[in-house]
Amino acid sequence: MTGKRLWSWLAVVLGGLYFLLPLAGMVDFSMRMKRGEYSFEAYRLVLADPQFQQTFGYSVGLALLTIVLGILIVVPTAYFVRLRFPGLRPIVEFITLLPLVIPPIVIVFGYIRIYNTSSILPLTGSWLGTNILLLFGYATLSLPYMYRSVDTGLRTIDIASLTEAAQSLGAGWARILTVVILPNVFVSVLSGAFLTFAIVIGEYVFAALLNVNSFGPYMVWMGGNRAYEPSALAVVAFAITWACMGLIQLFTRFSKFSTARR
Amino acid sequence: MTTSAVSLPAALRPRQILNWFGVAPFFIFATLFLILPTLNIVVGAFRNAQGEATLENLGKLLSPSIRSAFWISIELSLMTAVLGCLFGFLIAAAITLGGLPRPLRNAILTFSGVASNFAGVPLAFAFIATLGRLGFVTMLLRHWFGINLYGSGFNIVSFLGLALTYLYFQIPLMVLIITPALEGLRREWREAAESLGASGFQYWRMVALPVLWPSLLGTLALLFANAFGAVATAIALTGSSLSIAPIVLFAQIRGDVLNDPHLGYAIAFAMIVLTAVANGIYILLRMRAERWVK
Numbered sequence: 001m002t003g004k005r006l007w008s009w010l011a012v013v014l015g016g017l018y019f020l021l022p023l024a025g026m027v028d029f030s031m032r033m034k035r036g037e038y039s040f041e042a043y044r045l046v047l048a049d050p051q052f053q054q055t056f057g058y059s060v061g062l063a064l065l066t067i068v069l070g071i072l073i074v075v076p077t078a079y080f081v082r083l084r085f086p087g088l089r090p091i092v093e094f095i096t097l098l099p100l101v102i103p104p105i106v107i108v109f110g111y112i113r114i115y116n117t118s119s120i121l122p123l124t125g126s127w128l129g130t131n132i133l134l135l136f137g138y139a140t141l142s143l144p145y146m147y148r149s150v151d152t153g154l155r156t157i158d159i160a161s162l163t164e165a166a167q168s169l170g171a172g173w174a175r176i177l178t179v180v181i182l183p184n185v186f187v188s189v190l191s192g193a194f195l196t197f198a199i200v201i202g203e204y205v206f207a208a209l210l211n212v213n214s215f216g217p218y219m220v221w222m223g224g225n226r227a228y229e230p231s232a233l234a235v236v237a238f239a240i241t242w243a244c245m246g247l248i249q250l251f252t253r254f255s256k257f258s259t260a261r262r
Numbered sequence: 263m264t265t266s267a268v269s270l271p272a273a274l275r276p277r278q279i280l281n282w283f284g285v286a287p288f289f290i291f292a293t294l295f296l297i298l299p300t301l302n303i304v305v306g307a308f309r310n311a312q313g314e315a316t317l318e319n320l321g322k323l324l325s326p327s328i329r330s331a332f333w334i335s336i337e338l339s340l341m342t343a344v345l346g347c348l349f350g351f352l353i354a355a356a357i358t359l360g361g362l363p364r365p366l367r368n369a370i371l372t373f374s375g376v377a378s379n380f381a382g383v384p385l386a387f388a389f390i391a392t393l394g395r396l397g398f399v400t401m402l403l404r405h406w407f408g409i410n411l412y413g414s415g416f417n418i419v420s421f422l423g424l425a426l427t428y429l430y431f432q433i434p435l436m437v438l439i440i441t442p443a444l445e446g447l448r449r450e451w452r453e454a455a456e457s458l459g460a461s462g463f464q465y466w467r468m469v470a471l472p473v474l475w476p477s478l479l480g481t482l483a484l485l486f487a488n489a490f491g492a493v494a495t496a497i498a499l500t501g502s503s504l505s506i507a508p509i510v511l512f513a514q515i516r517g518d519v520l521n522d523p524h525l526g527y528a529i530a531f532a533m534i535v536l537t538a539v540a541n542g543i544y545i546l547l548r549m550r551a552e553r554w555v556k
Binding site for chain 2: 004005007008009011012015018019021022023024025026028029030072073074076077079080081084085088092095098099100101102103104105106107108109110111112113114136137139140143173195198199202203204205208209216219220223224230231233234237238241242244245246248249
């Protein structure tokens, strides 16, 4: 028994070294900009860089819009499929899993071919069109996470009874979805939303190939042109990922607590 | 579960047409931004510039440079998938069966959730800061142990460096997927095996592994696809100095149509086929695995 525990500790300690050293390296490197002392100089430079402010702000905005779009598409679909079209379930589930199967670079390649300037819908031709394309592209990437979390949320509530109750009180579909269903699956929606945020914020391939100057391409540009700032950016990105995952855990625990009370 | 369509009052039935409006946006969205773009690539792979059906594009995949790019990609994905499965399994086994304190198990699972999503550009930066020429570990080894990492031929911008970096998201993914499967191993199975005189090794060989192997193989396939589709990490780490399939495709799209758009289609098509097969294996084996867990 003690032998087994020893091996387990060994596995965890070695694993811990592998996983913590790059984090230590990243933090260490990001603070070595001034010779001979630790400082936050790299962070100061990054945060003061107008390029950073602009691209980061853009990516945050885009991530939030992606979440809104994702909710608008996924919540009604998951709801109607559960309530009225159980037969469509396998098809919808299959489609929502496709973005995990088809490499993102292939999807964006398809966009460039279909929506280029010589097509019927020349989205890549204008600033607005390109942004819309990127937004819908990110919504596509978030589909697997969004759909699964919303669907799991719907499973825990009795949507048929809720719908009938709301209808008997005279509510229409839009009202049922926004006032009755959405609040009930809000926690699940949030966990999908945070995951989406973590994915979109530093995404590179879509943005680079659509020539959009968002946070991902900015980071790559910094990587090629600066020494210490990239590490500072990596620390920021890692903190965002942690925050998103932490919030998911927090909200799921909170929801478990509230359902247990019911 | 499949209650409502029948149990609702018949007066609501004609509304079924209306209900289609609820799911229509999803299908329109999926068609425009997922299915049509992919189909465009697949069809394009079998057409030449004049729009005639051909296998010529796929033939070009066999040219030495493209073939070697795919080969490196496959090697890299396979290697990180196998090692990711192995190390992920060891860590998962340690936290589920190894008698470690429970808070540690939860901490590791939470960290795995973060690390499996910490891919892409920042991950590459973290590894450059650690194992690059002036990286944390490189300097540590030189000053404390007198080991000159780069003098011994190591370089983070290489196959090995890329593999080390990929493992950072491969291992946690394995931990996340395999931990529930390991927790599904019932205590009674082990007790039954022991009461029949089985050793620990025999229990693993004849009971636990046969139950786990669909999960293990399935996850291997998933990790393969996961590594194969990773582009950003590779680009941020190596620039374009290491030509793996996704980077070749990236360059092809970037320099767009400069030489041959249909070669781009063919590369993309081959990538879809590889990841689709890997994911297909994962889904099939996962369904098999669930028979036992229930």
